[in-house]
Amino acid sequence: MIMKKRLFAAAASLMFSALSLAHDYQHHDLTIAHPWARATPPGVTVGGGFLTIHNGSDQDETLLGGSAPFAREVQIHETRQEGDVMKMEHRPEGLLIPAGESRSLQPGGYHVMFMGMDSPLVDGEKVPVTLTFEHAGNIDVEFAVEKRSGGMDHDMD
Template sequence: MTRKILGSLALAFVLSATSILMRPAAAHEYEHGDLMIMHPVARASMGVAANSAVYMTIENAGEHDRLIGVSTDVAERVEIHTTIMEDGVLKMQELEEGIAVPASDKAMLETGGYHVMLMGLAEPLQVDDSFTLTLDFEKAGPIEVEVIVVHPEELGDAMHMEGHD
């Protein structure tokens, strides 16, 4: 009996060790019809900041599509933003019409450009955490992706460097 319990404990240990190894690697991607969602990452929270942004590249091997909606449980509100330069100052602007993913081309969500804005985070985002984000495309429909939280330095983030060493 004892041996059997030890055996299942050992198995449980092996399984949990496996699930640690199965964590999303440094680069991860999702195939969604003709679309490839490449390496979705979010900026880790610095201090008590209640907002963050998600970046990724969306490759399109098919016809023109459009990212029209994004949702997640980790923030109160999620918006699709672009960054514009106005009077020498970088400003973020909501894109009500979403982001075009041109045919046989790609859309890049990156610092200083398009991004998914997370507003009113339930909890600060810690480096190496991950969370589920649902992307909704006009033609391809919805897909869930796992977003990995990374340090701002990994993003080459010029806009949000305030408040960190």
């Protein structure tokens, strides 16, 4: 019986730890899941942000960009392979999130770009960002800054 209680306590502890790391935001029919940004070295003035957006409405939505107190601009960018070359481009038209679907912004694909940062993104911190949507308007979220490897997202990591 004592062993079962210990196992239950350990499982509950792990579950609550995982829940505390996850941070999702709900705004009307939009769910923004685990926004995170890659930590950047000192002196780097651009950084990448990643998240998943679920559009639970019956109307298409578009993520247009946003704003952040630590960056001059928040833009939507896309990384894609063209032949043997990886290219990154600003997408001023934003990113379409079709009705009833989800879109993941991740390293090596679509991502949020923090342009003209006045300080580095530091592992373990959270940074405030306002995401701007065509229909839903502005949604305030926090991006958890994490040290992750892989992907290609402008931050010279």
